[in-house]
Amino acid sequence: MRRDIFQAVADPTRRAIITLIALQAMTPNAIAEQFNTSRQAVSKHLRILTECELVKGEQKGREIYYRLEVERMKEIDKWLEQFRKIWETRFSQLDELLSTIKKPKT
């Protein structure tokens, strides 16, 4: 039961669900119709996504609308931060290199 946001996002179907409901909340049935999967399978994915709070369900009568907790996605972004620093540094080093070539031996 160790739900991890990275593990949640590892599954392609789950990523597709996330993208699907990113713009508007949807019911499990509606989601399942978009894929070649059963409603129950989607339900299991939604449970996993709910467990790590990537998704939240809101009951409306007998339907449940699931919507993306987009804020939670920032966790991944946060982890990427350290590498973004590196690739930006690489870029500025390249930048520096280029300007060194332009005016060699300042």
Place this chain on the structure above:
Amino acid sequence: MRRDIFQAVADPTRRAIITLIALQAMTPNAIAEQFNTSRQAVSKHLRILTECELVKGEQKGREIYYRLEVERMKEIDKWLEQFRKIWETRFSQLDELLSTIKKPKT
């Protein structure tokens, strides 16, 4: 054998390895010393990371130095892009709301 960058990053040990070698290339033995895992386990992780080109090994004598292919990490960043748009929109909507409160009925 369907190696996917998201699946590669799903494992916490693999994420730790990535972070570890992000700044400087390391050998499997050196990496294994940092964790509570065997060298062989690290080797398997490195194989997976190599398969999806997140990591590249360079032979130096009988040692192999593995370094991070930081460019590859941008794939994850790229996927996040769509959600970044959403949360930035949310933010600017909040921004708009705040300025509406400040000066109501312009």
Place this chain on the structure above:
DNA sequence: TATAAATGCAACTGATCGGTTTCGCAAATT
């Protein structure tokens, strides 16, 4: 040349995963 060190690879194992099937429950419809 014999030995030690660094590594990859294959076989095995218990755990987990993603999916299906079946069931039960609550809300809507007839």
Place this chain on the structure above:
DNA sequence: AATTTGCGAAACCGATCAGTTGCATTTATA
């Protein structure tokens, strides 16, 4: 009140996973 609809939960199944153990190969060292 009986039926249909929308849903989650549990039991099960084959596939995959992460780790261990054992072995083979190449390079450095004694």
